[in-house]
Amino acid sequence: MSDKIEKGKAGEDLAAQFLIDKGYQVLARNYRFKRSEIDLIAQKDNCLVFVEVKLRTTDAFGYPEEFVNEKKAGKIMEGADQYIYELKWKGNIRFDIVAIRQIKGKTELVQIEDAFY
Template identity: 35%
Template structure:
């Protein structure tokens, strides 16, 4: 599995997880002028921008460690750009991270971190 395929599998797994939690997926891999949002979803009345990080090993740390302070600043800018361009009905806004680890046996484990 290539890195791109691994990332896509992680995003698919994350989207399935969110739908199973009763969320509505509004956008996936949304290209904006300042970058890309992995998943935009509606969790009841909360608009959630979800960053998905998928890894094969812990050599570079746990997947969620890749969401640094600089990455969070970029995600906030992207969320602001999204909100300026679209009028999605919502009451609250937050950024979540879904960390996916691909195991050698072909299985995946997932951790959903809310309001990072």
């Protein structure tokens, strides 16, 4: 497994536990539909949350959340539409980013709610 894939999985593990600790139930990881992949799908109360996880080990190129562009958001929304259809979900939905910064031995996680729609 490549270093990038291992870091991505480690980031998703951190983000999943972060959400669980905040009272979310993680329903799916790495959900795929056509060319879309959603890192985490979680639920809290009557809200289904589609989560993009971004991990960075340097600030040299910007903050993690700045790397979710319009194209990526569109693919996530396409996958979310399919998941909602499969689940026959009637509640609220939200698109979040969990930004992870691991710099100089410190790990910081931030949840950005309603990051895009």
